[in-house]
Amino acid sequence: MTNSAITTTDTKDASLTTEQLMTLNEAFAADPVLKRTQNAISRVSVDDLAIDRHLATVLSTTVSHRIDDWKVTNQKKSGRCWLFAALNLLRVEAKTALNIKEFEFSQNYPTYFDKLERANYFLQSIQETADRPDDDRLVSYLLQTVMGDGGQWDMAVNIFKKYGAVPKSAMPETESSSNTGRMNAVLCSVLRRGAQELRRLSCAGDSERQDRAKALIIADVHRILTLHLGTPPTLIDWEYTDDKKVFHREGMLTPQDFLAKYTTLNLEDYVCLVDDPRPEHPKGSTLTVEHLGNVIGAAPVLYLNVEIGLAKRLAMEAIVGGEPVWFGCDVGPQMVRKDGLWDARLFDYEGLYGAKLTMDKESRLRFGDSAMTHAMLLTGVDVFEGQTRRWRVENSWGDENGDQGFFTMADNWFDEYVFEVVVNKWRLDPQLRRALDAEPVILPAWDPMGALA
Template sequence: MPSLKTETLKKWTSEVLSNPTLSLAATVAVNADVQETLLRRESRIANTTDVFSHVVEPLGAPITNQKSSGRCWLFAATNVLRIELMKKYNIEKLQLSPSFLFFYDKLEKSNFFLENIVKTADEDVDSRIVQHLLTDPISDGGQFGMIQNILEKYGLVPNDIFPDTFNTTQSNRVNELVVTLLHQYAQELREAKKAGKDTAALKEEQMQRVHQLLTIFLGTPLGPNDEFDWEFTDKDKKFHRIKTTPLKFYKDVIGFDATQTVSLLNDPRNDYERVIHIDRLGNVVGAPEVHYLNVDIDVLANKAIEQIKENKAVFFGTHTPIYHHNPTGIIDTKLWDYKSIGFDPKQSKADRLRYHESLMTHAMAFVGVHLDEDGKPVRWKVENSWGEERGSKGYYTLTHDFFKEFVYQVVVDKKQIPEYADALKTEPITLPPWDPCGALAM
């Protein structure tokens, strides 16, 4: 491949400086943040609004903040679930505990990792699959299918029962320590398996030490069947006390069944109306690995609209922070005039996935939608988990143009998609764990 010639670079520089628009852009870009200077007034005016034709009531309160952790998926799920509980018990403010789910997810991911290390012990340590497993074994991130697994096994509690610790809000240190142990344990298990030793007993010893570390850093959560009293006051100042357990709180008090939900995916690289399975992506050994039903993007939108019209918030996964403007809370592909500086990407959604330009990196909740006179979506009201300081007091306006290009997943009730009953039974298309659709929302 020929190297760049200095004469060519000189010519290119001359062309930039001789173009008045590019020359002005260069002057601005070296002196200011283009995220602010290239904001398009028209888009900002159109989307700086809190008017939506359909909004879930009540909106969740207070606005949550995942802080310096990758727990967005846990916050998005608990923010969706709390609305149902707030309606049921006439509560003004309520937060469920992402940290409770976080503890058990870390524990289960550690066990899931070690189990996969044993299963791949015959592979060379430098093989792609083993190297992938070693890369980030207990990521803060996750997918809704992983939440299903934790909810079904351990349940859920209010935030007052298991609030944040320093290390749930800033998870880097505990992650570093646990991963260091897991890498050592992976070596020990591989060597034990090759020597014909009992890996099950060894793994149990290793997991006990992982549990010890997690307990020290994240706190001691209730077991799934441990009793606690949930005490609260409703909007009418009436006091309530409910004696329950984490599993009963999830199944009976909230009245939610995660197994009756479906994650709809929009992956235009693969056939629609097919199940997509991500190999070796999960958290609980023996529970389902992450899978989706792949459908057209209009199906995602229509099913999300149906759920909002039924006064239910919607968990969704998207690419963040691309085209996000935190000061205004606008998410819009047309918010910046990038074309004026010669930046005009042409890749399709499918090609962005193929070339790793785009992937699902963040989960939030749709709590409203604005439909035009023909019933078509124009913009979406989004509840985020970045605190009130970002966005419009914690909320964002996401345009439908952005939805079509960068939203990948919505979670809906199975009863909303009877027309896809047969599609859910199709032989899965299995993608490798390093595929962009195997990305974890953080």
């Protein structure tokens, strides 16, 4: 519809009037409760007024089954939670194999290769969409989301399988790995300019110049990443002293050898279960998202859509069996960060504002009010008479909040705000395992299930 189709009468009837605003102001001023609430909100945090103090107090932080006996990690000012959570899962085995209680894989190492691979993946997507106009929705979305820090479980697996992993000492954090904003902004500009050039050459039909231009763009990205993050090691002269004061000299290892030597998890056996509550995506079906990935030629991001109750049961079984669980959620709602608590009823914003805010999980997903924003590790669960009651969570925000960085999640919060858990596919029943081989429903790139944790 063009602007000329909107009549003057339509615009006039839709506009806010002075009389309407006066009525609203008079009603507000006449309500003493609103005046007192206004005074309070102007001086203290709204969360301090909306919180259910009783609920925050009685939410126990103990669990019947707990795995963790280590310190949390810290992603600092970066969005690498998905990589931190994946490496935190892998380090459980590595700590045992090395006999070192406090061990960390380098988070900087997979960050480097994820960004390099993602640049290549982006440029490939730009070439595949070169016949579309600049303002096409998909092209616009690709240009908007070109280079962030977020990711998904399958994207982490792609990096580990291709590049392995190294101890933190082999590629420690840098200022830019812990504070990625400026580096990402520069990379975005380089890649968007590169996209412009590739689209221009594609219109001219010059494939040879396209290949040369792409190689030069990748070289620029490589140079920038290496300046910011350092040069990734190709060999590690690995020596260490374990917790029994025994010295080990392992010699030269490639990153692939290091990961294989100290972890035994078959990453291909793990599947990402999601709770997509929209009925057009049936439970028991597989889903994928167009242009979501990082390594060209690697396995695509694949989700198996299941009921949230099943996801909880399988996560519980894994933890009871001694295995932590990678999961993705909408981290912000109903959270007290300082105390490290989540409960779906922790804050009564409706009562405070006098406005209806409640939406169910499906509606929040459809209308942009909720999506996967953060990934962490489930390291404990409280089980009573076969039912889960609360969960212990290893976050990657340092040790200043919660129980030295570990958070407590009420079971009702899991229902509402957890969207995905990763479990071994052999925990699934045969019907769901067979579903993994079916052709997935392909969601558009901008679908909320394509959100990056």
